[in-house]
Amino acid sequence: MMPSLIIALREYRQLTSTRSFWITLMAIPLLIGFLGVLPSLFSQPPGNAYLVLDRTGAYADRIASRVEFAYQRSNLRQIIGYAKECHVVPAEPDAAWAPDGQWLNDDVVERFIRDGGVPAALAEIDRNRAPDSLPFRPSPRRFLAADVPPDIGKDLSAEGFRDAIKPYLDGKIATSQGNLPLMLAIYIPPDFGKPGASLSIWTNGRADFDLINLINGEIGRVLRADAAAEAGLQRSQAASIEWAGVPISLISPAPENGANRLVIKSILPLALGYLLLMTVIVTGTMMLQGVIEERSNKLVETILSCVSAQQFMCGKLIGVGAVGLTILVAWIGCAVGGGLYLGHEIISAFHVSLAGLQSPIAILSLIFYFSTGYLSTSIVFLTIGAMSDSMQDAQGYLMPLIMLLSGPFVALIMILVNDPDSSLPVILSWIPLYTPFAMLARLGIGVSPAEIIGTAALMMLFLIGEFVLLGRVFRASLLRTGQPPRLLTLLRLMRPEGA
């Protein structure tokens, strides 16, 4: 086996046996797991119940149908999104779920329900979608009506109802979907609608204002219709005035060029850029500690009597590269697994991101920029390790280096998200220290082949120069003792030996 590979193997074994490696490796999976558990820790269980004691008998059904109508509206919104993801357009151009950006007013929702709702739309989408697209997952109902429990009299006064309902507000109530927390209890007195009579609502302290607004809007609508009828209008005329919808068309950016689309397409490349930064810093610091240990343990001279400084350097870079690759594969594996587990939206974002990276040039570029970025930054960490007698010495170089690397990268992310046409990402693409990060971040939104070739050539030249110059510093510093070299000494060490 080549000496560099023997050194790489030892390096890999040593680094992967450290506690910090495993902590780093587990950091992202734990974060994904935490993100998965977090909503269930803080959000209410799906579905909440509401109860209406309608002494007039005129409102309870209206409220129930309005809540159902709101649920159908959310279904329609979801179906439209799903049809877009599956690139399915309804055969009927006027279908409610046609992705033409129409405002989902009551007319459109009614048409959707009339045409068969989710089952009908889904049947058409399923017939036309690609086999590998993900299945539709309808959202559960947020609000479910509860029947008045047998122990609550239907002729209670408001005060009586308040007292009777209290145990249910503190706990759960039976619904068609099982026992659910009672969020809202509404009491409509027998004389409701007459002057002085008022409706009472009790909550469990965690009421959803969407539901309150729905109930308020529906009752108001009935009252206004009654008032219009009393004013001489026929009930049907009053209803048609009440239900008149504003014809609004919603114009969003076109799917291929819109800002949101650009952000989604950049998710994977940006994430790769971020992972590159993270793995480089984590493994670079591990490698740096390893070199400092070899120096302080006086191992270097023994090693250099067996292999050349270049072989030693290459071995360490290969070893740490393998460690970085292990971390990266584990993180990406966990991210994909977590995405599959956590949700449809994350997977669809990945689909969109991958769509921009399906050409061989894009994939090769991705691999090239990631590897060269990893290598060029690792060499710097390795050289810092060779120049330092202790971590304290190394800190003097490390902090500026990490700031130098991460500062522009953070700015790059912000700019790409807020202003994809800014010139800063392009400028950073031509500065070799930032080329891999900037190009990885930009690959998703499309970069010209000329720019890829130009920056790749510059990056290769930079890498060769870095390998030669920092290789000299590495070799000269390994057996050096005393304070880390100052800038002038550093420049002198970059000259060929004997020059």
Add this chain to the structure above:
Amino acid sequence: MTALVFDAVTKRYGTVTAVDGISFVVPEGGITGFLGPNGAGKTTSLRMALNITAPTSGRISLLGLPPGRAASMRVGFLPEERGLYRRMTALDSVVYFGRLKGMTKSEARSAGRALLDRLGLGSSLSKMVDSLSKGMAQKVQLAASLVNAPQLVLLDEPFSGLDPVNQAVLEEIIIDIARNGATVMFSTHVMQHAERLCDRLILLSSGRKIFEGSQQEARQQLPPSLSLVSRADPTTLPGVESAVARSEEAGWTEWYVRLQPRADPDDILEACFAQGIVLRRFEPYRPSLHDIFVHLVGADQRRHAQ
């Protein structure tokens, strides 16, 4: 065939000349002492021989090869400042360095096991270096430098940091290595080890070679001397350069007699008998390596200072 050749080798670090045009030859077999005071250039010379650092000028040859990987696979090296990976077992440490010297894993493993066993560490093969005593760790490092059965063994200050018992053990190991046919060269500034072990000596001072040869040739570098007690003045005897009276008691004088170069003390004794000089004591003085070292290095440094 020669084991090591230095031909007009110079090493400069900026304005400092660490090694100044030294030339010497170490023949195959035997033990050579590489002597000199601190800062004489011993470690730099060894580093150049091992290709750890390149000479500014001159030529080096090890076992007929230039310094490099091919040569290092046939060389064993024990550096002055010793160290091992703390979280590696004794056997794995030896195997690792064996593999770096081109051995296969199984070769390195079996050679390492045998060597550690021979050094008395057979029961500590799987112990972490962290848990070994300093003496044991030094033996592990010695095993790591010998695992490839080297033809040339370079030891840089091998006795430093060892207690007297382990120094004696190391002396035996060095003799053993040489007996098995390898060439050993070790640097030291403790002359007793060199005196006991070395067939040949190379002496450096301030980066220059000031002596190369056998111990006998080294002793000849000092003018011969003797001490005698007589009633007569020995100054006029043939071969005597000077005589200084040190003490006198009841007519008998103790003389420190310095002989002319290459004069033999036995000839002086014979001349005493021939001239009827009555002797009460006659004691030729055999200079130690320490005396030779002090004499040669002192003279060189005085010369250098002028």
